[in-house]
Amino acid sequence: DAGVTQSPTHLIKTRGQHVTLRCSPISGHKSVSWYQQVLGQGPQFIFQYYEKEERGRGNFPDRFSARQFPNYSSELNVNALLLGDSALYLCASSGQGNTIYFGEGSWLTVV
Amino acid sequence: ELKVEQNPLFLSMQEGKNYTIYCNYSTTSDRLYWYRQDPGKSLESLFVLLSNGAVKQEGRLMASLDTKARLSTLHITAAVHDLSATYFCATQAFGNEKLTFGTGTRLTIIP
Numbered sequence: 001d002a003g004v005t006q007s008p009t010h011l012i013k014t015r016g017q018h019v020t021l022r023c024s025p026i027s028g029h030k031s032v033s034w035y036q037q038v039l040g041q042g043p044q045f046i047f048q049y050y051e052k053e054e055r056g057r058g059n060f061p062d063r064f065s066a067r068q069f070p071n072y073s074s075e076l077n078v079n080a081l082l083l084g085d086s087a088l089y090l091c092a093s094s095g096q097g098n099t100i101y102f103g104e105g106s107w108l109t110v111v
Numbered sequence: 112e113l114k115v116e117q118n119p120l121f122l123s124m125q126e127g128k129n130y131t132i133y134c135n136y137s138t139t140s141d142r143l144y145w146y147r148q149d150p151g152k153s154l155e156s157l158f159v160l161l162s163n164g165a166v167k168q169e170g171r172l173m174a175s176l177d178t179k180a181r182l183s184t185l186h187i188t189a190a191v192h193d194l195s196a197t198y199f200c201a202t203q204a205f206g207n208e209k210l211t212f213g214t215g216t217r218l219t220i221i222p
Contacts, residue, residue, distance in 0.1 A: 031208060042199055042212030043154070056209045090153060092210070098161060100144065100210065102154040 002027070004093045004103035012109045013081050021076040021106045023091030029101075031055075032074040034066055035090040037105075043090055049074055081110045113138050113204050117213035124190055125221050132185040132216045134200035143176050143183045144201045144210065154199065157185075187218075195220045 005024045013019050025032050031050045035043035048056040049068035063079045078085055091103045114137040124130050134143070142161050146154040158167045160176035160183060167174050171194065173186045183200055197217045201210040 033208065033210070035210070042201075042215050043210070045209045045211070048208055050208075056207065058209070088153075094208065098142065098159045099156050100208075101156060102146075104153045 004091055004101050006089075006091050006103040006106050008106055009104065010107045010109075012111060015081055015083060015110055017081050017110075019078050019081060019108060021078075021089050021091075021108075022073065023076070023093075023103060024073045025091075025093030026095065026101060029093040029095035030072050031094045032068055032072065033092040033094075033100075034074070034076045035092065035102075036060070037088040037090060039087070046076065078108075083110050086110045113140070113202065113211045115200060115202055115211050115213040117198075117200055117216050119216060120214060121217050121219075123219045123221060124187075126191055127189050129189065130187050132187075132198055132200075132218075134183040134185070134213055136181050136183075136202045136211075138204060139178070139181070140202040141205055142203060143174075145174050145183070145185055146199045146201065148197045148199060148215070150197075157198075190220045192220045192222060194218060 007022045033048040034046040037043040045058040047066040052068045066076045068074045086109050088105045090105045092100050094100045116135045118133050145157040148154050158174040163178040165176045171188045176183045197215045199212050199215045201212040
């Protein structure tokens, strides 16, 4: 079975641009969460979606938004990119079990 | 606000030695997660601890949970080079799927 898949794996954007990151959860998982991991730190929670509804939002500005689709895949959008948005963006998927699985991440560099 | 502290932040140890990583969290929680992260990679789930006194072992790693002390430990037995990585603990407040991560422990095993 496929794990959590994310795309793109690496991307470079210019300050002020917009980025869309995509995530497909493990088959059967209805919950998707997004995390930002800056180099040298632990991941920070951005959003959680369950059954297409936002269930939680972390302490991130309104430039960050997300949504979940009927097939439970998800997008994370970041507008007006800043240099400080450079990070690894991780998508996590969970279902009926207790384990939360992470995808390989999307490395975003803002120049 | 839930806070998670790990110590030590950096650990350099010789092959064959034993050591313990500590994870303290600030409020009551119903589960504790341990993840491993290799450089440039995503998070690999190691253990999920669900109740007070829970102990889980996989190979040279053993994790335990004391919910009364709000403490989890990750014990490494007879370390080998392949265990070199950063280890994160994470927990959730009751009824909240948001993971709050510790700062991570960067473990280096020296031959």
